[in-house]
Amino acid sequence: MIYEKLKLLVLILVELLISLANLPFLILNLNQTMFVSFKFKSRQQHKLDILKIAATLRAIASREPLVQVVICRKTGEGHSSRSSVYKKGKYQIDISLLTSILEINQSDQYADVEALVTFEQLCKATLQYGLLPTVVPEFKSITIGGAIQGIAIESTSWKYGTFDKTVIEATLITGHGTILSSSEAPDLWKAVPGSNGTLALVVAARVRLVQATNWIHLRYVFYSDISKFLNIIDEKMTSKKDTNWIGDNQVIDAIQFCGKDQSINGIVAMYGGCVSHPIPDTKVYKETMFSPFFYQHVKSILTEKKMIIDDDTLILHEEYIPILEYLFRYDRGGFWIIEASATLIPSLLLILDTSFLLALLNHFFKTSTLYKIAMLVSDQKRESIGMLQDVDVPSDRTQEVINWAMSKDLNKLWLCPVRSFGSNESLFSVVQSKTRFVMNIGLYGLAKNLPQSNLDLQRLVAKLQGKPGLYAHIYASRDEFWSWYNYEEYVRLRNKWDGYIFMDLWDKVASIAFSESSTDK
Numbered sequence: 001m002i003y004e005k006l007k008l009l010v011l012i013l014v015e016l017l018i019s020l021a022n023l024p025f026l027i028l029n030l031n032q033t034m035f036v037s038f039k040f041k042s043r044q045q046h047k048l049d050i051l052k053i054a055a056t057l058r059a060i061a062s063r064e065p066l067v068q069v070v071i072c073r074k075t076g077e078g079h080s081s082r083s084s085v086y087k088k089g090k091y092q093i094d095i096s097l098l099t100s101i102l103e104i105n106q107s108d109q110y111a112d113v114e115a116l117v118t119f120e121q122l123c124k125a126t127l128q129y130g131l132l133p134t135v136v137p138e139f140k141s142i143t144i145g146g147a148i149q150g151i152a153i154e155s156t157s158w159k160y161g162t163f164d165k166t167v168i169e170a171t172l173i174t175g176h177g178t179i180l181s182s183s184e185a186p187d188l189w190k191a192v193p194g195s196n197g198t199l200a201l202v203v204a205a206r207v208r209l210v211q212a213t214n215w216i217h218l219r220y221v222f223y224s225d226i227s228k229f230l231n232i233i234d235e236k237m238t239s240k241k242d243t244n245w246i247g248d249n250q251v252i253d254a255i256q257f258c259g260k261d262q263s264i265n266g267i268v269a270m271y272g273g274c275v276s277h278p279i280p281d282t283k284v285y286k287e288t289m290f291s292p293f294f295y296q297h298v299k300s301i302l303t304e305k306k307m308i309i310d311d312d313t314l315i316l317h318e319e320y321i322p323i324l325e326y327l328f329r330y331d332r333g334g335f336w337i338i339e340a341s342a343t344l345i346p347s348l349l350l351i352l353d354t355s356f357l358l359a360l361l362n363h364f365f366k367t368s369t370l371y372k373i374a375m376l377v378s379d380q381k382r383e384s385i386g387m388l389q390d391v392d393v394p395s396d397r398t399q400e401v402i403n404w405a406m407s408k409d410l411n412k413l414w415l416c417p418v419r420s421f422g423s424n425e426s427l428f429s430v431v432q433s434k435t436r437f438v439m440n441i442g443l444y445g446l447a448k449n450l451p452q453s454n455l456d457l458q459r460l461v462a463k464l465q466g467k468p469g470l471y472a473h474i475y476a477s478r479d480e481f482w483s484w485y486n487y488e489e490y491v492r493l494r495n496k497w498d499g500y501i502f503m504d505l506w507d508k509v510a511s512i513a514f515s516e517s518s519t520d521k
């Protein structure tokens with residue numbers, strides 16, 4: 001335990017030094033993505049590498065007694081809000097060889113990538129061909145395999161659904177080391193997305209790409225009331241949808257401000273799409289040394305404009321943003337998780353409150369660094385102070401979650417509409433909703449009555465026919481949790497495809513620290 005924390009501290013220090021070394025480039029306003037590197041690998045080498053992983057799994061499967069398998073990731077990697085305590089005593093399979101791109105096919109618009117390639121790397125690589133993945137989750141270091149296993153979403157999900165829906169084909173390894181393509185095992189593939197690595201390993205994927213450019217034009221629109229925003233999305237969903245990033249209204253997400261300051265409460269929706277270049281004499285947003293976190297940028301747009309005009313459905317602002325900065329706009333500060341982290345670690349508060357220190361360090365607070373900082377604190381302490389959950393509910397139940405969040409003093413919510421595929425959704429899909437789309441609601445920050453509020457929220461979401469994101473601690477008991485999903489099918493697939501070698505889903509996601517107290521009372 002102490003060794004793990006020391007390792008984290010060293011990693012945090014290294015990241016601090018790197019971010020300080022980057023300052024001159026920020027001062028000179030040089031493009032930060034020039035430091036992002038990616039590599040290619042031959043298919044032959046890829047085959048050898050996955051054969052090695054398959055052979056390891058086969059050897060593990062033949063051990064008596066059975067050892068359960070989890071994925072080995074370095075300390076501080078990944079985006080689960082749980083620490084890696086659950087991995088103790090399990091066999092940690094090494095997939096660290098899988099960090100290369102295999103092919104970017106410009107004419108057929110797809111990329112073949114290994115599981116641990118990050119979205120920042122993939123997007124930088126595909127943009128050279130004027131292409132981007134159709135759905136790009138917003139943290140730079142989310143990986144392709146993790147995005148499938150964690151049903152990633154973002155602002156194009158209103159058109160395409162979750163990231164896994166944009167995967168043309170995936171390469172899987174079953175518990176006994178059989179290498180399969182997803183089309184050879186459609187029943188397994190229907191359940192892998194969202195299963196968090198408890199049914200099979202994902203080792204590579206063919207990701208669908210669509211046309212994009214280096215700039216995005218973004219409009220910020222204010223609504224005082226959620227129903228207006230929901231109607232707009234519904235309207236857009238019924239009209240013809242283009243399959244690219246170019247043009248108006250290709251992206252939609254929003255921040256709901258719902259704090260004590262009633263004067264700015266409401267929704268700032270962000271609509272936009274790729275353009276060839278910014279129109280001269282219009283506003284351009286580029287990250288500089290002094291750039292606030294993106295949510296602060298949105299809030300200042302709202303506060304400035306709301307002082308002048310108090311109208312509803314108001315276009316507050318328009319601007320152009322370099323596409324890579326747009327895609328990963330919430331990475332710095334981890335949406336607004338930085339605010340709750342500062343309560344947890346008081347020295348962070350000092351930095352946030354001192355403008356000079358904040359200017360020096362705000363680029364240090366990437367999501368991947370914030371995770372490492374958060375993992376210095378115990379799960380119990382973190383969960384007792386801050387809420388960190390994403391939930392998906394049928395769109396017509398959005399208001400109920402907003403009301404609940406306000407009653408718990410959460411002051412900002414992320415709203416991201418996600419197209420619903422109804423009964424065609426996968427086993428651990430967002431929601432098999434009858435509405436055209438579901439609303440993903442991100443609840444991050446200080447909240448009342450924690451950790452109990454986490455369980456209350458998960459129960460409310462279940463009542464609304466929704467689902468909680470499984471990167472968070474799950475507070476429900478085993479029985480309650482499995483009442484949300486098709487358990488029989490999960491067990492059938494684990495038996496059929498030797499998935500029982502992987503750790504069971506509830507065992508993995510249930511809050512170890514709180515599960516005793518979270519069983520049905």
Ligand SMILES: Cc1cc2nc3c(=O)[nH]c(=O)nc-3n(C[C@H](O)[C@H](O)[C@H](O)COP(=O)(O)OP(=O)(O)OC[C@H]3O[C@@H](n4cnc5c(N)ncnc54)[C@H](O)[C@@H]3O)c2cc1C
Nearest residue numbers: 078079115137143145146149150152153196197201202471
């Ligand atoms: C505050 C917060 C906000 C978030 N917001 C969003 C959001 O807005 N949009 C979004 O898309 N996502 C969001 N996420 C969730 C994130 O996309 C998922 O957690 C995703 O799974 C992370 O990918 P990763 O590469 O970091 O995987 P990890 O965190 O390393 O892994 C996630 C799970 O999948 C398993 N896994 C990973 N790779 C593989 C593989 N190759 N084969 C088999 N199993 C594997 C792991 O064992 C683990 O159980 C958020 C998470 C947090 C904490």
